[in-house]
Amino acid sequence: MDNAAVSEPEESTAVTLLGPAQIRDLAARLGIRPTKQWGQNFVIDKGTVRRIVRASEITAEDVVLEVGPGLGSLTLAMLPHARHVTALEIDPVLAEQLPRTVADLAPDLLDRLDVVHADALRVAEIPGPAPTALVANLPYNVAVPVVLHLLATVPTLETVLVMVQLEVAERLAAGPGSKVYGVPSVKAGWYAEVTGAGRIGRTVFWPAPNVDSGLVRMVRRDPPVTLATRPEVFAVVDAAFAQRRKTLRAALSGWAGSGAAAEQALRAASVDPRARGEVLTVEDFARIAEHRPRTERVER
Structure with a gap:
């Protein structure tokens, strides 16, 4: 696929992305203080969200599932490229605010967005059009369970591009014989071909975590042919x-x-x-x- 074809929005669907000052101002107005409980580290760098969109290779045919959209940095970057985005947000305040943010900054694209107030680990069915791609900045503390749960429960997912803690990214993408190859590697491999897609520094987040992050790309494949479940x-x-x-x-x-x-x-x-x-x-x-x-x- 020609990445350049999906790297930037067309002029007619250009949107204003959130920068550091806007994100902090919006959080202050909402009374939001990022919590460790929900693993909230908001991306404040426009270049990083554009990079994630490019790496995801989503197209105008894709229905994207986003987990933990937060204040909407990545959501806004994806909307010009996708047919639809369904965002699962566990924080009720953020879930209520996200459509308003999109209405302010990308009103022509609001009809492409559905926001669902839900815990991604508990959701059994995704409302709306069937997702074809998972693209998300995942909370570090639940990244692996979320990915495995969604691969198991949303069979229409064809591709995954997630940003996770670097150590977790390396484990997910590891092959047999690697020192970090383990349970996440094997279980992810049941569903998909898994590869690393780059490293992300900690300074692109607010608040900045104590570790770097990594991008992981997965492409769905058939599970092994076996008589075992x-x-x-x-x-x-x-x-x-x-x-x-x-x-x-x-x-x-x-x-x-x-x-x-x-x-x-x-x-x-x-x-x-x-x-x-x-x-x-x-x-x-x-x-x-x-x-x-x-x-x-x-x-x-």
């Missing part, structure tokens, strides 16, 4: 990394019922019992799940 595969992943320094024979002994049973399942799946979880692919975990030495199945 997703919960069954994820149960193996959780067990393997709960004691990641142990061999798989030892780490999976509780899951299988004993060390001997774990070894039997691993050998049946053509996996070395002496290996560790950090070297396995999501396909390997799926094969192991198929060979759990009992007939009970985790409920779908």
Whole structure:
């Protein structure tokens, strides 16, 4: 895709983006003080939100799902490029204000926006048109659960571009054999091809966090072909990394019922019992799940 084709809005749909002074003034008028509880760090740099939009590669055909829009910095940058944006906001004051901000700064694009006052971790169905892309500056404390929950519950999502804590970005994009490869890497890999999309400094936020951030891009793919259910595969992943320094024979002994049973399942799946979880692919975990030495199945 030609990124230049979606990097800047057309002149007819140009919008005024929020800068540092506007964001602080708006927060002051609303009585908003960013809270750690909801992981609020507002992006105050116009170049950063433009960069996120470019990296997302959204087009005029996309329905974008945004989680935690906050004061609207990224929302305003996306509206000229997307067919529609549905923003999930947990803070009731921010949820009420966002349409007003768009009405003030981009009135011609207000009909492209829906704001839903909801917790992204609890939402089971997204109202309005079916989202095709998730683009968000995610709260650090819930980034991985939010991404995995939405990939599981919104099957129409084709792409994801999220900004998260740099350490989390590296874990999500890590491959087998990496020191940071783990549960988030494998579970995200069940749904999508995951790649890092760049590093973001801490000074673009208000308040500035104590760590840098990273962009992660995901492109939906079919899950591994397996007789095991997703919960069954994820149960193996959780067990393997709960004691990641142990061999798989030892780490999976509780899951299988004993060390001997774990070894039997691993050998049946053509996996070395002496290996560790950090070297396995999501396909390997799926094969192991198929060979759990009992007939009970985790409920779908």
